[in-house]
Amino acid sequence: MEKRNEKIRLAAAGAAIGLCAFALALLGNPANMGFCIACFVRDIAGSLRMHQASAVQYMRPEIIGLVLGAFIISLIRGEFKPRGGSSPMLRLILGFFVMIGALAFLGCPLRMVIRLAGGDLNALVGLAGFIAGIATGVLFLNKGYSLGKYYSQSSAEGVAMPAVQIVLLVILIAFPSLLAFSGKGPGSMHAAIAVSLAAGLAVGAAAQRTRMCMAGGIRDAMLFGDWTLFYGTAGIFLTILIANLISGKVSLGFSGQPVAHSDHIWNFLGMMLTGLASVMLGGCPMRQLILAGEGNTDSALTVVGMLLGASAAHNFNLAGIAGKGVPSAGRIAVLAGLAFCIALALVKIKEARR
Amino acid sequence: MIIVDAKGLSCPQPVIETKKALSSRPEEAAVIVDNIAARENVSRYANAMGYDIDVSFDNGQTRILLKRR
Numbered sequence: 575m576e577k578r579n580e581k582i583r584l585a586a587a588g589a590a591i592g593l594c595a596f597a598l599a600l601l602g603n604p605a606n607m608g609f610c611i612a613c614f615v616r617d618i619a620g621s622l623r624m625h626q627a628s629a630v631q632y633m634r635p636e637i638i639g640l641v642l643g644a645f646i647i648s649l650i651r652g653e654f655k656p657r658g659g660s661s662p663m664l665r666l667i668l669g670f671f672v673m674i675g676a677l678a679f680l681g682c683p684l685r686m687v688i689r690l691a692g693g694d695l696n697a698l699v700g701l702a703g704f705i706a707g708i709a710t711g712v713l714f715l716n717k718g719y720s721l722g723k724y725y726s727q728s729s730a731e732g733v734a735m736p737a738v739q740i741v742l743l744v745i746l747i748a749f750p751s752l753l754a755f756s757g758k759g760p761g762s763m764h765a766a767i768a769v770s771l772a773a774g775l776a777v778g779a780a781a782q783r784t785r786m787c788m789a790g791g792i793r794d795a796m797l798f799g800d801w802t803l804f805y806g807t808a809g810i811f812l813t814i815l816i817a818n819l820i821s822g823k824v825s826l827g828f829s830g831q832p833v834a835h836s837d838h839i840w841n842f843l844g845m846m847l848t849g850l851a852s853v854m855l856g857g858c859p860m861r862q863l864i865l866a867g868e869g870n871t872d873s874a875l876t877v878v879g880m881l882l883g884a885s886a887a888h889n890f891n892l893a894g895i896a897g898k899g900v901p902s903a904g905r906i907a908v909l910a911g912l913a914f915c916i917a918l919a920l921v922k923i924k925e926a927r928r
Numbered sequence: 929m930i931i932v933d934a935k936g937l938s939c940p941q942p943v944i945e946t947k948k949a950l951s952s953r954p955e956e957a958a959v960i961v962d963n964i965a966a967r968e969n970v971s972r973y974a975n976a977m978g979y980d981i982d983v984s985f986d987n988g989q990t991r992i993l994l995k996r997r
Contacts, residue, residue: 580968598975631991653964657963660936709932715940723935723936723937724936724937724938785965785968790939790940794940796977797940797943797944797947798940798943798947799976800972856938856939
């Protein structure tokens, strides 16, 4: 009975997140990009002038809200717990590669689900890669892969990442001239600050309460035959699909999809890298932001790694180009990421056997 | 009794350790965790495997006692 309730809660939270994403796209965010962790972290990196891609620079309040929503609700529920020290540097690098994979594909796992609900079949190729990556990660977990134990940390350490979000919000509202903002392109398309922030807070709270994770649902199904977490993913997909169908926004096919490309091999391998690195981290990019809000400083460093990955993706021409594909440097970076993940897993599995 | 010490482990690892411990179908086992996601996930898994659950809290740690139904 309890299990059924949990599934209903996850499906409901998924529906709420789906509605937020759909509404955000209506209110100004780019099409099929109502909510995307990878895209928005990349826009923030651009806004902070960590990269110079002028089309993707904006201080996305959704991300700020996501961390703060998880922070506030975890404080209220007594679940805020500063902890860290489980291979922080390795997590930072994994976060970096989560982003390299996601930006080759042009979206995090959440946007993959949103793109799928818009009829973008390139996302189906991405999903196949994502599942392959998760399956590889599950194989490693079953062989004993682990990044080791975390330890209690001070309150100041745990609060640091949420505090940074407040600073970013203050800069956005009071000192916007410090930041870079796109004049055109996806970075120029956004809902009003208050709307984006409110949506971020709501999604952050819902995801914290339900432990929603785009990678975790598929992972748990493979590891334990437990589909509970997957109900969240399904809730997001079905809600956006229905909203898109009602408003006539579904366009089924590979070509002409918003902020997407049809470089199939690299859509597959990009999301494979993101899926594998997510499982090795213990959660998808959204889950990392939520955990960072709950005081998990390993996840906070993962988010820093994601920010660095987003910057590298645009500084070194690694990101997928909409309507075209993944440049050769980006292909090499994806392969390097997969090689890193596999090498790390083999080392960790060997360590565990000693 | 089998005791699984999953303190300091993030999900899914506490569940993987529980899965290993339950593979021999013991009458009883105890899993010690220190975060809420682990408590929920271990409880859910053990329940699905046919174990009754008794959770007790002690000094920031959570002890989940599993008894085969």
